[in-house]
Amino acid sequence: MSQQHHNYYEVLGVSPSASTEQLRAAYREKVRIIHPDSAVAASPSASLQMAEVVHAWSTLSNPDLRRAYDEDFLESIEFPPAPIVRGQFPKSLIGWILTVGILGVLVLDALSSPIAPIKPDGLLQSGSCVVIDANKLAVEVGCEVEHYGVVRQLVGFDMTCPSDTESVRDRQGMGQACVVPSH
Numbered sequence: 001m002s003q004q005h006h007n008y009y010e011v012l013g014v015s016p017s018a019s020t021e022q023l024r025a026a027y028r029e030k031v032r033i034i035h036p037d038s039a040v041a042a043s044p045s046a047s048l049q050m051a052e053v054v055h056a057w058s059t060l061s062n063p064d065l066r067r068a069y070d071e072d073f074l075e076s077i078e079f080p081p082a083p084i085v086r087g088q089f090p091k092s093l094i095g096w097i098l099t100v101g102i103l104g105v106l107v108l109d110a111l112s113s114p115i116a117p118i119k120p121d122g123l124l125q126s127g128s129c130v131v132i133d134a135n136k137l138a139v140e141v142g143c144e145v146e147h148y149g150v151v152r153q154l155v156g157f158d159m160t161c162p163s164d165t166e167s168v169r170d171r172q173g174m175g176q177a178c179v180v181p182s183h
Helices: 008-012 020-034 046-060 063-076 091-111
Strands: 129-132 137-141 149-155 166-170 176-181
Touching: 008 020, 008 046, 020 046, 046 063, 149 166
Parallel strands: 137 166
Antiparallel strands: 129 137, 129 149, 149 176, 166 176
8 A cells, every 4th residue: 555645534634543433424424525516615625625634435435445544544654763771670689689699508518418428339449548458558548547658649550659659459450559658
């Protein structure tokens, strides 16, 4: 549909949200006032005004034509640009979230039990506390008991341990434990 030259709602004197009954009443009132044969409107432009009113009524009274006109009419209106409004940063909301988070962590910490030390599983690894048994083999023990030293690293049988550690065979035959003596 091409761009309209007239606002049909203004021609009939109604708002764009007018019902069909309101359009009909406005149309009849306009026709009564500007009809070329009426004594009130004996002017040369009366027939042009009458043609505009009839065209506006025929367009707006048909639901399909009115929908198409409204779409075209709204596209032709130039709305002023909306002002740019800067949003407010929710400082108080962030403060509340942080407060609740910190309180949650403190409550969970107070309600939780301390982590129990990991009991020896018999497999040597870096950081394992060991004792040397009667066969000169490294055996893992808990670090809370008296122990010979702490394993720095495990190496293969064909490798040597660093000079500041002692080489002790792993009881399970997995290689050599490079032990830092505790004494």
